[in-house]
Amino acid sequence: MNDEKKNLRDLTLPRISRRSFLKSTGGGLLASPFFSSGTAKAQNDDFDVIVIGAGISGLAAARYLSKLDYSVVVLEASDKIGGRIKTDWTLDAPFEVGAGWIHGPDKNPISEIVTEIGAPTFRTDDENFQVFSKTGELQSRNKIIQGYKELRRLYKRIDDKYDRDQSLEEAIARTSDRGLKDPMIHWMASAYTEFSTGAPLDDLSAFFFDEDDEFWGEDVILTDGYDQVPRFVANDLDIRLNTAVETVEYEEGDGASVYTSIGVFESDFVICTVPLGVLKREVISFDPPLPKSYRSSISNIGFGDVTKLALKFEEAFWPIEIQYFGLMTETKGRWNYFLNYRTFSKENILLGLSVGDYPEVAEQMSDTDMIADCMDAVRTMFGKDAPEPTGHLATRWSQDPWTFGAYSYARVGNKPEDFNRLAKPVASTLLFAGEHTDFAYHGTTHGAYLSGIRAATVLDDELAE
Ligand SMILES: Cc1cc2nc3c(=O)[nH]c(=O)nc-3n(C[C@H](O)[C@H](O)[C@H](O)COP(=O)(O)OP(=O)(O)OC[C@H]3O[C@@H](n4cnc5c(N)ncnc54)[C@H](O)[C@@H]3O)c2cc1C
The missing domain is CATH 3.50.50.60 (FAD/NAD(P)-binding domain)
Structure with missing residues (x-):
C-alpha cells in the first residue's frame, strides 16, 4: 500500500x-x-x-x-x-448515444422492465428496407434475398468446415472464391455481422462470432428514450x-x-x-x-466500436415509410446503414452507422468532416441535391474515458x-x-x-x- x-x-x-x-x-x-x-x-x-x-x-x-x-x-x-444506455433529446427526438434497440424483445428481461414502466415502444420491421449500390442504384428485392441466402450458406459452410479458429474474413476468403469480392456479400457481412458484433471481420472469431444466444422477436425502439x-x-x-x-x-x-x-x-x-x-x-x-x-x-x-451520426433536416427527401437504408460503400463499414426516424418520429432524421474498422477513422474526424463524409453517402442514395442538415449529433465511444469502445x-x-x-x-x-x-x-x-x-x-x- x-x-x-x-x-x-x-x-x-x-x-x-x-x-x-x-x-x-x-x-x-x-x-x-x-x-x-x-x-x-x-x-x-x-x-x-x-x-x-x-x-x-x-x-x-x-x-x-x-x-x-x-x-x-x-x-x-x-x-x-x-453508462452505455444514454438518450440525448437535443434534436427533439431520442438520439440513442449507446444502445438503440431491444434486440429480441420476447421474454427479454429489458422488455419486462419496459412493461413495468409502461414505456411506449415501436416494433421495427427488418423487412422494410432499401439497399443501394455504391453508385446509388436501388437493388432489387430478389438480389438482396439471394445475397442473404448466400451469406447464410457461407456462414454455415464455415461452421462445418474448419477445425482451427481464424478470422471470419480469412474463413470467407478460403470458403468462397468470390466471397467479399461480391459487393452484396461485402455489404451484408459488414452491415449485419460487423454491426451486430461491433467488430471488424478480420479480427472476429470464425468459430464463435455467432455462437451466442438470443431472444426472439423483431427489435424494439423505445420512443420515449432507452x-x-x-x-x-x-x-x-x-x-x-x-x-x-x-x-x-x-x-x-x-x-x-x-x-x-x-x-x-x-x-x-x-x-x-x-x-x-x-x-x-x-x-x-x-x-x-x-x-x-x-x-x-x-x-x-x-472490444469494438460503432459510430452513430444523426443528421436532422428541414424536410425529408427520402421515402419516409422505409425503415432502413443500406449503402454498399466501397470502404467496408463506412456509413453503410441508416435508420429512418420518420417511421417512428415526426422529426426528419437519418441515423447513419459506421462499423468494423471505420469508427477508428470516423471518430478522428471533426464534426464538420464527419458530416461531409456521411452526407456523401446520403447523396449517393438520394441525389446530389440533398440539402445540408440543420442539426446533428455524433458519437465517439472510442474516446469516452469511462468506456473506450462500444461492446465486446x-x-x-x-x-x-x-x-x-x-x-x-x-x-x-x-x-x-x-x-x-x-x-x-x-x-x-x-x-x-x-x-x-x-x-x-x-x-x-x-x-x-
Ligand atoms: C454505440 C452502441 C450501440 C449499442 N447498441 C445496442 C443495442 O441496440 N441493443 C443492445 O442490447 N445493446 C446495445 N449496446 C450495448 C449495450 O449498451 C451494453 O452492452 C450495455 O449497456 C452495457 O452495460 P454495462 O453495465 O455492462 O456497462 P456500462 O453501461 O458501460 O456501465 C459501466 C459504468 O461504469 C462506469 N465506470 C467506468 N470506469 C469507472 C471507474 N473507474 N469508476 C467508476 N465508474 C466507472 C461507466 O461510466 C459506466 O457508467 C450498444 C452499445 C453501444 C456503445
Missing part, C-alpha cells in the same frame, strides 16, 4: 462487517437501503457491497441486493447513470456520481477498500462492472493484482470460457459483472442486466454466508 493510500485508510473507521453485524442482530430496519442523494461528496463509509459503475449491470446488481437488505453504494465515475430503463432500475439506490474508482484493495474473507477520486469506501464485497475497455487500459488497479487467467481474458476478448466480441482464438471466466468470483470479496462477462448475451443490454443479477445472486448465495 502506498503512503497516500495508507493515509486515506487511516482516516476510515475500523472495519466492521455491516452484513455480519446485521445478520447477528437480525437488524432488518437498520438494513433498509440508502436513498439516493444523487450527489457525490467526499466521505468515507462502510457498506456491505460496493458496486462500481452505474450502467445497467451495476444498477441491476445493486437493486437486487438492496431488496435483500444489503447496504449497497454504487460508485459512478461520470456525472450520469446508465434511458427510462436505467432510471427505473436506479430508483431509490444510493448512487455517488463523479466518483471515479482508482484502486480496489481486496482481501480474501476480509472485505475491500475502494479508493476513489473523492475518498475511500469500505465494504465486505465489491462488484466491479466497468466496461472491458476500462479494464484493458488498467484505469483501475487491483491489489493484489488480478489472477493471470482473468488478466488474459481481459486482454484477449475483443469474440476475437480469433477466444473461447466462450474467456467471457465466462470473468463471471466467476475473483475472491470471496470481489466479482465482475457487465456485458463482457456473459458469453451467451454479450454486447447487449439484456446480457449486461442478466450479468448484474447473476453477480448479485452468487454474492448472496455463495459468498455472504
Whole structure:
C-alpha cells in the first residue's frame, strides 16, 4: 500500500462487517437501503457491497441486493447513470448515444422492465428496407434475398468446415472464391455481422462470432428514450456520481477498500462492472493484482466500436415509410446503414452507422468532416441535391474515458470460457459483472442486466454466508 493510500485508510473507521453485524442482530430496519442523494461528496463509509459503475449491470446488481437488505453504494465515475444506455433529446427526438434497440424483445428481461414502466415502444420491421449500390442504384428485392441466402450458406459452410479458429474474413476468403469480392456479400457481412458484433471481420472469431444466444422477436425502439430503463432500475439506490474508482484493495474473507477520486469506501464485497475497455487500459488497479487467467481474458476478448451520426433536416427527401437504408460503400463499414426516424418520429432524421474498422477513422474526424463524409453517402442514395442538415449529433465511444469502445466480441482464438471466466468470483470479496462477462448475451443490454443479477445472486448465495 502506498503512503497516500495508507493515509486515506487511516482516516476510515475500523472495519466492521455491516452484513455480519446485521445478520447477528437480525437488524432488518437498520438494513433498509440508502436513498439516493444523487450527489457525490467526499466521505468515507462502510457498506456491505460496493458496486462500481452505474450502467445497467451495476444498477441491476445493486437493486437486487438492496431488496435483500444489503447496504449497497454504487460508485459512478461520470456525472450520469446508465453508462452505455444514454438518450440525448437535443434534436427533439431520442438520439440513442449507446444502445438503440431491444434486440429480441420476447421474454427479454429489458422488455419486462419496459412493461413495468409502461414505456411506449415501436416494433421495427427488418423487412422494410432499401439497399443501394455504391453508385446509388436501388437493388432489387430478389438480389438482396439471394445475397442473404448466400451469406447464410457461407456462414454455415464455415461452421462445418474448419477445425482451427481464424478470422471470419480469412474463413470467407478460403470458403468462397468470390466471397467479399461480391459487393452484396461485402455489404451484408459488414452491415449485419460487423454491426451486430461491433467488430471488424478480420479480427472476429470464425468459430464463435455467432455462437451466442438470443431472444426472439423483431427489435424494439423505445420512443420515449432507452434511458427510462436505467432510471427505473436506479430508483431509490444510493448512487455517488463523479466518483471515479482508482484502486480496489481486496482481501480474501476480509472485505475491500475502494479508493476513489473523492475518498475511500469500505465494504465486505465489491462488484466491479466497468466496461472491458476500462479494464484493458488498467484505469483501475487491483491489489493484489488480478489472477493471470482473468488478466488474459481481459486482454484477449475483443472490444469494438460503432459510430452513430444523426443528421436532422428541414424536410425529408427520402421515402419516409422505409425503415432502413443500406449503402454498399466501397470502404467496408463506412456509413453503410441508416435508420429512418420518420417511421417512428415526426422529426426528419437519418441515423447513419459506421462499423468494423471505420469508427477508428470516423471518430478522428471533426464534426464538420464527419458530416461531409456521411452526407456523401446520403447523396449517393438520394441525389446530389440533398440539402445540408440543420442539426446533428455524433458519437465517439472510442474516446469516452469511462468506456473506450462500444461492446465486446469474440476475437480469433477466444473461447466462450474467456467471457465466462470473468463471471466467476475473483475472491470471496470481489466479482465482475457487465456485458463482457456473459458469453451467451454479450454486447447487449439484456446480457449486461442478466450479468448484474447473476453477480448479485452468487454474492448472496455463495459468498455472504
Ligand atoms: C454505440 C452502441 C450501440 C449499442 N447498441 C445496442 C443495442 O441496440 N441493443 C443492445 O442490447 N445493446 C446495445 N449496446 C450495448 C449495450 O449498451 C451494453 O452492452 C450495455 O449497456 C452495457 O452495460 P454495462 O453495465 O455492462 O456497462 P456500462 O453501461 O458501460 O456501465 C459501466 C459504468 O461504469 C462506469 N465506470 C467506468 N470506469 C469507472 C471507474 N473507474 N469508476 C467508476 N465508474 C466507472 C461507466 O461510466 C459506466 O457508467 C450498444 C452499445 C453501444 C456503445
